[in-house]
Amino acid sequence: MSLRVAIQMDPLESVNIDGDTTFALAEVAQARGMELFVYGPEHMSIEQGRVTAEVRPARVQRVKGTPGLFDAPVRLDLAKDVNVILMRQDPPFDMSYITACHLLEQVSDETLVVNDPAGVRSSPEKIFPLMFPELMPPTLVSRDLSAIEAFRAEYKDIIIKPLYGHGGAGVFRLKEDDSNFDSLTELFFARSREPVMVQAFLPAVSEGDKRIILIEGKAVGALNRRPKEGQVRSNLVVGGTAEATELSDADKRICDAIGPELKRRGLVLTGIDVIGGRLTEVNVTSPTGVQAIKKLSGIDIAADFWNVVQDKLASR
Numbered sequence: 516m517s518l519r520v521a522i523q524m525d526p527l528e529s530v531n532i533d534g535d536t537t538f539a540l541a542e543v544a545q546a547r548g549m550e551l552f553v554y555g556p557e558h559m560s561i562e563q564g565r566v567t568a569e570v571r572p573a574r575v576q577r578v579k580g581t582p583g584l585f586d587a588p589v590r591l592d593l594a595k596d597v598n599v600i601l602m603r604q605d606p607p608f609d610m611s612y613i614t615a616c617h618l619l620e621q622v623s624d625e626t627l628v629v630n631d632p633a634g635v636r637s638s639p640e641k642i643f644p645l646m647f648p649e650l651m652p653p654t655l656v657s658r659d660l661s662a663i664e665a666f667r668a669e670y671k672d673i674i675i676k677p678l679y680g681h682g683g684a685g686v687f688r689l690k691e692d693d694s695n696f697d698s699l700t701e702l703f704f705a706r707s708r709e710p711v712m713v714q715a716f717l718p719a720v721s722e723g724d725k726r727i728i729l730i731e732g733k734a735v736g737a738l739n740r741r742p743k744e745g746q747v748r749s750n751l752v753v754g755g756t757a758e759a760t761e762l763s764d765a766d767k768r769i770c771d772a773i774g775p776e777l778k779r780r781g782l783v784l785t786g787i788d789v790i791g792g793r794l795t796e797v798n799v800t801s802p803t804g805v806q807a808i809k810k811l812s813g814i815d816i817a818a819d820f821w822n823v824v825q826d827k828l829a830s831r
Contacts, residue, residue, distance in 0.1 A: 518549040518828070519597040521570055523615070524604050524801075527553050527583035536805040536817075537603045538582060541575045543817040551575070552591065553583070556604055556615035559593075566593045566621050594625040599824060601629055603801045606681035608639050612800070627828055631781025635799050638780060641678055641712050643797045646776065650769050650794040653715040660700060663713055667696065672716040675699065678709050681800075688716060719791025725760055726804040728816050729785045730823055732774030736808040736816050737762055757804075759811040765792030773797065783827075784820055 522541060530538045541551055552570035559568045572586040591597060602619060606612065616636035619628050644651055655666040656678065667673050671691040680686070685703075689696055703711050723739040739760035762770075766789055773794070777785050786802030788795045805816045 518544075518547075518599060518825075519552070520544050520549045520599045520601065521552045521554065521568065521591065521593065521597045522601045522603055523556055523559075523568075523619075524553060524601070525555065527573060527575070530582050532577050532579060532582045534803070534806050536803045537601070537801065538575060539805050539809075539817040540601065540603075540820060541573075542577070543815075543821050545575055547821060552589075552597065553585075556611065559615065559618050561618055561621065564621070566618050567591060568593055593619070594622040597626055598828060599627045599629065602632060602635060605801050606640070606679065608679045608681075608800065627824065627831065629781075629783045629824060630785070630799055631783075634780030634782045638782065638797070638799045639679060640681070640796050640798050640800065641676075643799065644773075644794050647769075647772055647794065650772060651714075652717050652790075652793045652795065655713040656710050657713070658704065658708075658710040663700065663711070666713050670715040674714045674716055675703070676712050676714075677703065677707065678712050714795070717790045717793060717795075719793075722791070723758065723760075724755070724795075725766065725789040726802075727762065727766060727770065727787050727789060728802065728804055728808060729770060729774060729777060729787065730816070730819055731783055732770075732776075732778035732785075734762060734767070734770040734774075735819055736805075736812060736814040737766070738804055738808050738811055757807040757811065763792060765789075769794050783823060 522537065524537050532538055545551055551573045553573045554568045554570040559566065567590050569588050569590050571588050574584045575582060576584065593600060600619060613636055616632040619632035623632060653670055655662060657663055673689050674686060675689060676686040687699055720742065723741040725737055725739050727734050727737040729735065737760050739758040740755040741758055742755050769789060782799050784802060786798040786804055808814055808816060
């Protein structure tokens, strides 16, 4: 019997077939004879302890504008009717995301959920790295304006960003003489009750922001994302350019330090961001970069991922 894989994701119709990591994972699964179902977290329900989802049986194809073909929706019991669930919807990491983790925790004893929902829930992208302050640039997480002002006075040139943002959205650089500080902090605090993350600006970002992909806590591939001239955000979705790269000694030390904890939390596929040998983020929700790495280096991380998943299924 072929494996039945449910992928919790944003609409398959909207993916970029040339860059989307979830599409690449689905493509390899399908090539290995696995049966695919896709659904969004809004399609999950729990009743009397039974977690179900209205899913669409799907087949992926590398056709622009039509990346998926679908059969009629069906409702599946996520604990009994599928072998693997991929939790791959994009952030923001909000209460909806946390609720989805709680629901998937209810089925994780019966169905292999990757990444482990308890691990995802306890490892927000910008919070997890705080366990390793020695690997990060100087960093403050706070909603206390006086603390933020003091941090800025010490480091002069800073980056300020939402704690639970994604894709480079809402990331600002404030130089020492920038008069927008008051307006910007007012905007952040008016829009959210969350603290913000403030970091010392790393000039090395002009040379790129390295995305390293790890499987089971081991680095398996990397790319460098170089920002546009005069920009500080290097995310590919906002115009960064992907380049081939190698891991530096500092990169390897970071991976060696955080890898065991990633594995302990059941975070099988993760992506970390490193600027100038400093860890800035750990992506545990829907890390990207797999297709770009394959194009640049030939490393097939999607295939490596499914090798690990199939080994895990065999040992359960």
